[in-house]
Amino acid sequence: MSILEAYNLNFSYDNNTIFNDVTIKIKEGSFVNIYGRNGVGKTTLLKILSGSIITDSNVKVDKIKINKFNMDVINSKTAFISSNNKFFSKTVLDEILLEKNDITDVDVSTARKLLDDFNLSSIEDISPLDLSYAENQIVGVIKCMIKKPKVLFIDNAFSxxxxxxxxxxxxFIKKYALKNNITVIYASNNLDDIYLFDRVIVLKNKEIYLDTDPKSLLNDDKLLDVTKKLPFIEELSRKLIMYNLVSKKYDNLLELAEDLLK
Amino acid sequence: MKHDNKIVAVVGNSGAGKSTFIKNQKISKKVGIINDETIKENRVRDQLLYYVKKYKYRLDILDDRFNEIIKMLSISEKILDKDVFEISESEYYKVLIGSILLYNPEVIVFDDILCFFDEENKQKLFKLSSKLKKFFNKTIYFVTSDIDSVYEYVDDIIVIDNAKVLLEGDKKEVYKEYSLLKKNRIRIPNIVEFIKLMRDNNVNIDDVDSINELIKTIYREIG
Structure with missing residues (x-):
């Protein structure tokens, strides 16, 4: 079932059209990468799909059409982490539990377990303002995970x-999401991340330009309309194939080297 | 910092202390640092002009330099009167870069901001840095966790681990310390890994730093 839907999405900002008649359907439980060049609208799309930006278009979260009166419900189903979150709670643990109403002992022990999973048990009681960037982002992730949202939006949070x-x-997020039936939408501006995802939606020129699995994407020549710089192993494979030095593409250096050495 | 007129990558894993290493340097007339602390003003135009006014650099030709810098960084005129919070992430970091370049420091430090740019914008930044080094005698530092992106464009490397300098020197020399780097779980660039794989199997390809050169040297040895 589609956990996220947008039909004929049109959106402009300051007289610039960002999206022109875009339709998206995201299946529940999927792990989706939104890829595109700087400024194409990835953040805007995530904000529209999560209800951060409310449009006139038909956008649904868990079958509920987003409007300005049902933001409470929409917010309860979504969680969002961006590239620069600022946290102001007294301690890291407080921040992680911030969006939970009626905090139980189970919630507290879950929070502690997640911190432990990331090897960050030691930061539980410190002020979020004293965290390193990496610790800060991970606290943001844990805060989202503990909410067990239907959809987790990650806007270039780990670059x-x-x-x-x-x-x-x-x-780790993928495993947790799978176990808890959380759909993950992840925006990034390079292709290094795509291998982990089920589906890559490529934005270009106000629309969805490509929409497929990572392997098919890397075999699609249209990708070169979006970027000339492919992941190292992809670029190396392609060039070696062109010179008849290897017979096919590989996804790891070792196998590629073995073929080359034959 | 003793890497005059070179392009240097300061690398190390996340949380290794790279930015702490840099934080001990402050933005001064001589050293321009671009990171999350570079922001001082709310409006784009004001931010761009902040440091050049602070250090009073060539105020007589400011207008010309201003136009030159925004053109060089592809900063759209449409955003000049906007708030810095209204613009996109890549525009934001371009504005920060512009504000530092405008006052023409001798040393420029890109402190962990490369990752916010897509590949094409990164390439533009590297080309710009090469020009700044070659024609304007600048010294440039890229503090980054992504050695693969910068490897081709830098001369020297400083490897930080546990907030201390683990290795420092010419990039080819630094990555010869393969075992030490592996032991400390420091990332080795893909191209270096691949060259090592070849050489370990007695294919003596050259120690190159770009894919195009790699293909040529492989072809010469194997093709």
Whole structure:
């Protein structure tokens, strides 16, 4: 079933059209990457789909059409983490539990367990203002996770992390989401992240330009209309194939090297 | 900081203390740092002009320099009168960069902001940095967790681990310390990994830093 829907979405800002007749349907439980160049409208799209920006168009969360009177309900079903969250609670634990009404012991122990899963038990009692950027972002993630929203929106929240750490966090989120039937919408401006996702929606020129799984996307020449810079292994594979040095594409360096060495 | 007229990557894993290392330097007439603390004004135009007015750099030709910088960074005139909170993330960081470049410091530090740009914008920034180094004698630092993006464009590397300098020097020399880096779980650039894989299997390709050069050297050895 579609947990998120937008039909014929039109949106302009300051006399600039951002979206022109865009229709999207997101299946519940999916792990979706929204990819596009800087300024194409990824943040705007996430804000529209989460109800942060209310439009005249037909946008539904869990079958409920977003309007300015039902934001409470919409907010209870969504959680949003952006690239620069600022937290003002007294302690990290307070912040994590901020959006829970009637906090129970189970909530507190869940919060502690999640902090432990990220190896951050030591920061439970400190002020969020004293956190490093990485710790801050992870606190944001935990705060969202504990809410168990229907849809978790992640707006380029991990771009400062190194590749391995980012992959680790995304894998953890994916596992948690799968277990709790949470749909994840993740916006990013590069292709390094796409391998973990079920579906990549590529935005370009006020519309959805490509919409497919990561592997098919990397095999689609239309991708080169969006960006000339592909992930390292993809670019290397393509060029080696062009020179007849390997027979096919690989998704890891070791296998690519083995083929090359034959 | 002793890397005159070079482009230097300051790398290390998230939370390793890279920005702490930089925080000990402050924006001064000589060192321009672009990070989340660079923001001082609410409006785009005011932010762009903040440092050049503070350090009174060539106020006589300010208008010309202003137009040159916004053109160079593709900052749209439409956003000049907007609040910094109204513009997109990439525009925001371009404005911060513009505000520092405008007062022409000798040393420019891009402190963990590369990641907010898409690949094409990153390339533009690298090309700009090469020009600043070559034609204007600048020294440039990129503080980043993403060594793969910058590797081709830098001369030297400083590897930070646990808020201390683990390794420092020419980039090819630094990544020769493969075991030490692996032991400290510091990321090795994809291209370096691949070259090592080849050499470990007795294919003596050159120690190149771009994919195009890599293809050429592979073809010469194997093709």
């Amino acid at each position: 400062r992390f190194d590749y391995d750490k980012k992959t680790e966090i995304l894998e």
